[in-house]
């Protein structure tokens with residue numbers, strides 16, 4: 001029995017998160033043993049250049065020495081206390097002092113939990129029930145967010161999850177991304193009922209889809225006019241597009257921000273933060289309940305804070321990864337030209353991807369026109385030749401600070417031979 005067969009005996013689908021199963025590309029998953037800098041190694045010892053980077057957290061590359069050593073040291077003091085620590089204050093202070101959109105912040109254990117809690121807070125603060133999200137944006141797997149979500153649901157062709165109560169789904173309105181007209185209409189139709197608008201300010205769970213010029217500004221304006229909170233889900237973009245995430249990058253101040261991925265440096269961490277008067281609605285200060293046995297875990301906080309400090313104190317990292325990303329994606333465009341393939345390449349900062357279609361892509365409907373069968377062949381070729389990218393057309397490629405020009409050049413050769 002191979003490891004995947006055995007995994008299937010004991011774990012549903014053999015995996016603990018669906019996209020890992022490689023189902024959409026018709027393969028069996030690789031099982032990872034270890035990772036270092038830009039490389040990941042499977043249990044057969046095969047080396048891959050890694051462009052998943054644990055779906056974003058490993059912005060410095062895998063197995064960063066400073067983070068590893070800080071974590072090992074922290075472990076010597078015990079793994080969890082379920083009580084207040086100075087570390088939690090340190091990381092909260094660090095984020096609040098360095099991110100304009102965040103006055104106060106609450107730590108949780110995943111991006112899902114961060115979004116779920118931010119939505120509850122928005123409802124508690126505004127006293128309204130309905131929420132607006134956008135088709136193809138992924139916000140984790142809490143019930144009210146599993147309506148036309150991106151990422152694994154898109155990959156598996158599931159518009160909505162089964163098991164979500166109708167009563168819960170009816171308060172979630174999902175609209176096309178990048179379409180202000182439909183948002184204006186929804187605000188008219190549900191006047192006075194919308195608690196919040198939540199979005200990925202750069203959508204990175206339907207492939208990478210950039211906001212149109214002025215889209216985020218218009219969102220901000222419409223939310224203000226309707227006394228509706230604007231939530232930026234920065235689980236991917238936070239501390240990636242810039243230290244202050246997309247809100248700093250685009251100069252838009254949301255009311256609440258959700259974090260995950262980079263904030264934990266590979267440990268299971270999420271967080272939500274924002275304006276003081278809203279955040280003070282959370283228990284024990286206010287009536288919106290939210291709690292967590294392992295929230296603010298000392299090992300996780302150590303990993304996260306160490307990574308954030310490195311990012312803050314070495315500003316050239318953002319320049320490096322963005323330049324490397326630009327170099328890679330511009331060269332991919334050249335490769336496509338040479339091969340007479342008119343596929344669409346979208347990228348911003350250190351995020352990007354190739355859509356296997358000639359459509360210009362600003363939303364979910366357009367993204368879905370991609371040829372997923374061709375993507376599967378490409379994925380298989382890449383994997384065989386030692387490059388690990390997302391086993392789905394509808395995910396991003398992540399560039400880390402460990403992706404040197406030499407590694408990217410090698411990748412470009414493999415891309416040329418895999419397309």
Ligand SMILES: *Cc1c(COP(=O)(O)O)cnc(C)c1O
Pocket residue numbers: 109110111112113115138139140141200205233234235236260261270
């Ligand atoms: C990954 C992701 C989430 C969910 O985070 P988990 O830690 O997987 O629960 C939420 N929002 C966005 C934008 C994400 O990319």
